[in-house]
Amino acid sequence: MNYIQPRPSSIVAALYTVRDLGVDLAILHGPSGCSFKHARLLEEDGLRVLTTSLADNEFIFGGQQVLEDVLRYAEKEFKPERIAVVGTCVSMIIGEDMEAAIIDSGIETPAIAVDIHAGFRENIDGVIAALEPAAEAGWIDEDELERQKGLLKAANEVERKRGAAYKPYVQPSRGDLKHVVAGSLVESACSGRKGIAILNAKKETAYMFADVLIALHERCPDADITYVVNLENRGLPKIRRDAETILSGIRSAGIDPVLCGALDEYGANGDRIGEIINEIKPDFALIAGVPHAIPPEYLEGIEVFSVTNGPRQVEPLKEFGHDHVVVEIDLHPKTLGVREIVPSEFGDTIRSI
Missing domain, CATH: 3.40.50.1980 (Nitrogenase molybdenum iron protein domain)
Structure with missing residues (x-):
């Protein structure tokens, strides 16, 4: 390209x-x-x-x-x-x-x-x-080197197919209004609809994306929602430490998530998450981090709420069928150097509904 x-x-x-x-x-x-x-x-x-x-x-x-x-x-x-x-x-x-x-x-x-x-x-x-x-x-070791190369190839392929590199130029966007999307999400979760809340985040960005799942659980604690997170303990030293810290924070918030993939496997995790979606058959899905990693065929017939930190990710997500897309602006600088889950704007909006 x-x-x-x-x-x-x-x-x-x-x-x-x-x-x-x-x-x-x-x-x-x-x-x-x-x-x-x-x-x-x-x-x-x-x-x-x-x-x-x-x-x-x-x-x-x-x-x-x-x-x-x-x-x-x-x-x-x-x-x-x-x-x-x-x-x-x-x-x-x-x-x-x-x-x-x-x-x-x-x-x-x-x-x-x-x-x-x-x-x-x-x-x-x-x-x-x-x-x-x-x-x-x-x-x-050599095994980890080859593993990393495979993950990089997968992440690149996702960006080419459905990400900010899916065409030569993508118009940046701030996405949908957060209070409108949060209202629809809370209504879906608290009305008895079956849901899935997915964290499929890239490395340290998970420190903020995880807050979106926690906020939904706080606002709708009794909702029929399965929580899925890419926090398995694999990868380079910092990646493993971050995953352990974030998982501990999620569990402390009262969520017992399904583990699916590691923090560096966000680009290769789409089919694994898709299989879980097929098993659960939810009415709606909240996806925070790298939503476009999940092939669109797994999301057909599901109301999709996506949270990204890329203004150039809004257009492709909408084009590939995501109903609601919000952007956490300046997320990355806010997650450097942190050692605990940090509040997100969309998470705080959910709490305010």
């Missing part, structure tokens, strides 16, 4: 992946402004991000010495447990050998070099670029 709308950067994808691998200090080898926004956001989540701040002089003569100096400084000042050196377009163009810089710096901290730049159409290339050296370093 050739996109004519902005897409996630493979450099940023690499940064998020090293965070999930347990890296607590990353060095961006490039200009100081590269991936600035996400670097700052990730610092809220416990990943310290430094930069070699390459400028025009290094663009010509190379920046390996600068990288070595920053590596030594990082080890001395911050005493990290793991370091990742993440490439940029500049380091790629000038042909920097980041692995050699790690060796020549003399640091003792376990470190990997992630050779990546922004010139990939798919951001999953950044994820793979981080996972492969992590496997070589023994941070993950």
Whole structure:
């Protein structure tokens, strides 16, 4: 697919992946402004991000010495447990050998070099670029590496078929009015209709999407609703910790959910969730996180309430038959660095009905 709308950067994808691998200090080898926004956001989540701040002089003569100096400084000042050196377009163009810089710096901290730049159409290339050296370093095994590659392929396929990449340009939208959708949802749940409430969320976004399910349970505690969540204990270190924390919060709210998939399996989880839907035969479904992962044939004849954090996800969800679509704006920044379920706007709207 050739996109004519902005897409996630493979450099940023690499940064998020090293965070999930347990890296607590990353060095961006490039200009100081590269991936600035996400670097700052990730610092809220416990990943310290430094930069070699390459400028025009290094663009010509190379920046390996600068990288070595920053590596030594990082080890001395911050005493990290793991370091990742993440490439940029500049380091790629000038042909920097980041692995050699790690060796020549003399640091003792376990470190990997992630050779990546922004010139990939798919951001999953950044994820793979981080996972492969992590496997070589023994941070993950080969089985987990292959598992991750399979999940990335599945997630990409979902985006191409029914997500924000289903056509070259998707018009962003704020979705339906939350108080109107919340009213319809509460009426469905409290009127005796059979329902299913699904959390199929991507990684840390589940900290807020889970609140939508909790809010529905609080508002309609005796409703005939089966709760299904993708919180099985699999994946990279941070993913497993987040799943355990969120599941504990859901159970503390009085919900005993069906476990279906892990937090990194959101894109490959559609058929498994679909089979549960077929078994239950609900009248309505609430889907929070990545609703478009569920193939539309499983949702035929069901009133669907979907909650996403992507303004460009509204149009495809509507096109594929979702009756109500609401958007949690700025969800991702609000779920970085948190260690407990956080309130959602739609969840609070449900509570207010």
